[in-house]
Amino acid sequence: MSTGTTASGITFKRTPDASFDVVKGFDYEPKYVDIDGLRMAYYDEGKGESGHTVLLMHGEPTWSYLYKDMIPPLLEAGHRVVAPDLIGFGRSDKPTERSSYTYELHVKWVKMFLEHMKLLNLTVFCQDWGGLITLRIAGDEPDRYERIVVSNTGLPVGTSPGPAFEKWQQTSQTTPVLDCGKLVASTAVNRKLEESDVAAFNAPFPDNDESYLAGARIFPMLVPISPDHPSVPKNIAAWKGLAAREKPLLSLWGMGDPLLGPAEPVLRSKVPGAKDQPHQTFSGGHFMQFEHGPELAKAINDWLK
Structure with a gap:
């Protein structure tokens, strides 16, 4: 099946498996729910x-391939590693209409995934939209995660993170071709992506077909940076949960990120569980997993010891 419609009326497309033949160095078997x-x-x-x-x-517009350099050392340390592709990204189905994507739906879908997986004693690493979803869930459900690692992310409550993000919003809506591979490559500060990496990040969206790219296009506009965004009250409530959270929170942050580099102190200062943790900063850009993957994995492994 390459296309379909859900019972609730969401029309979607499914990226053909052959599109992922270009992916190198990520030889993990996908599972589906x-x-x-x-x-x-x-x-x-x-x-x-x-x-x-x-x-x-992961966040937008990436998929689990972003963790290709982190998964091996995490496995070598004896951990179980679970990496989902958000709906609209990676090997997951892709609703074709931008109106099918909302912040609340993605929170709901990830909660459903976690319930299905019955994950226990969970340590979560979250970046970009992975954090917008994870931190919201952590604020709503204090016992869902035992430990949280944050990297270049946040939980907005109606204010803009700054001109760099607003420029990205505009670019995401006006650029004629949204080349996700080149987008990831352009944010890297310390690493030049190989052509195979660029191809892997483009693989979920065959030929840059806009019908596959609806999620990647609309995600920047879903971030609650205006006071009238419908998710602001729920995020404010989630912050109350985070502000009372004593369970450990570790920050591993890329300071070369023009979008969120300056936001590094926010979570550390507002979440009690961040106190006295071995936080680290790096010189990398927004997608830290691809610039400092082994170092991030080592920091997590050392922390979990």
Whole structure:
């Protein structure tokens, strides 16, 4: 099946498996779960001999391939690693209408995924939209995550993070061709992406076909940076939960990120569980996983010891 419609009327497309033949160095077998009539892809590796399960949450416009350099050292440390592709990205189904994407739906879909997986003693690493979703859930459900690692993300409550983000919003809506591979490459400060990496980030969106790219196009406009955004009250409520959170929170931040580099102190200062943790900053850009993947994995492994 390459196209379909859910019971709630969401029309979607499914990226052909052959599109991922260009992916190199990410030889993990995808698994799938039905979420509201949409197929959500995820990777589940390792047996968790360490007693820890590490959930890796990507953002926009990437997919689990972003963690290709982090997964091997996490597995070597004995952890179970679970990495889902958000609906609209990676190997997951892609609703074709921009109106089918909302912040609240993505929070709901990830909650459904977590319920299905019955994950326990969970450490989550979240970046970009992975954090917008994860931090919201953590604020809503204090016991969902035992530990949180944050990297270049946040939980907005109606204010803009600044001109760089506003420029990205405008670019995302006006650029004639949204080349996701080149977009990731352009944010890297310390690493030049190989052509195979660019191809892998473009693989979910064959020929840059806009019908596959609806999620990637609309995600920047879904961030609640205006006071009238419908998710602002729920995010404010979630912040109250985060402000009372004593469970550990670790910040591993890329200071070369023009979008969110300056936001590094926010979570550390507002979440009690961040106190006295071994936070680290790096010189990398927005997609830290691709510039400092092994170092990030080492920091997580050392922390979990």
